[in-house]
Amino acid sequence: MGLIKVSPSTQLPCETWDCDCVFKYQKSCCCVANNMYQLSVDTFExxxxxxxxxxxxxxxxxxxxxxxxxxxxxxxxxxxxxxxxGPFTRNMPISYSNVTLNNDRAYNPSLGTFTAYDDGYYIFTFTAYSNLITTGLRQYFQLQLMKNGEPVVAVWENNREDTEDSSTQVVLLPLERGDQVYVELLAGRYICGDLKRNMFSGYLLYPN
Structure with missing residues (x-):
């Protein structure tokens, strides 16, 4: 099929796709050339x-x-x-070093910190246990779950009657990639006794 010859004096509509114009006379067919350029940009996007x-x-x-x-x-x-x-003069992150599960290695046992690899909703739970039967101290603990340095939930006990006590918190948190979650003991507080009963765990419920 032959090409349609267009004289330089002929005015082309901007929406006309004429191969001879595009490839031979682009300087006089800028509207058509712009359309082709925009099409390539849109296709790439x-x-x-x-x-x-x-x-x-x-x-x-x-x-x-x-x-x-x-x-x-x-x-x-x-x-x-x-x-x-404990006790410590400042809030102290707890490094739960006895790791039984660590898929994706998102939990750092040295720091006690979980780092989210994916955006999503996560379930976290932690248990505070203290046994003062052999120490003669008062029951005086307070732990809190932290997200990026901000407290989310806490458990505490502050009385002279209990010699053995435990508390557990479960929380659903929306996290973005890179967010960090950990548990810390508040300044001046302590937990004693069978420390391996103090646990921290979490998992990705579903990605966002």
């Missing part, structure tokens, strides 16, 4: 969006069908019946 969507879909499928992010840890084994953690 659409393909980029599709690529990102497929990557996100693959990640979600891997999370839902693969190994879920989860961890479980407790404080170290008891070395003495009089052993206590």
């Amino acid at each position: 659409i393909l980029t969006t599709i690529w990102e969507g497929l990557n996100n879909l693959k990640r979600d499928i891997d999370v839902l069908t693969g190994q879920h992010t989860a961890f479980a840890a407790s404080m170290g084994p008891l070395t003495s019946p009089l052993r206590c953690f």
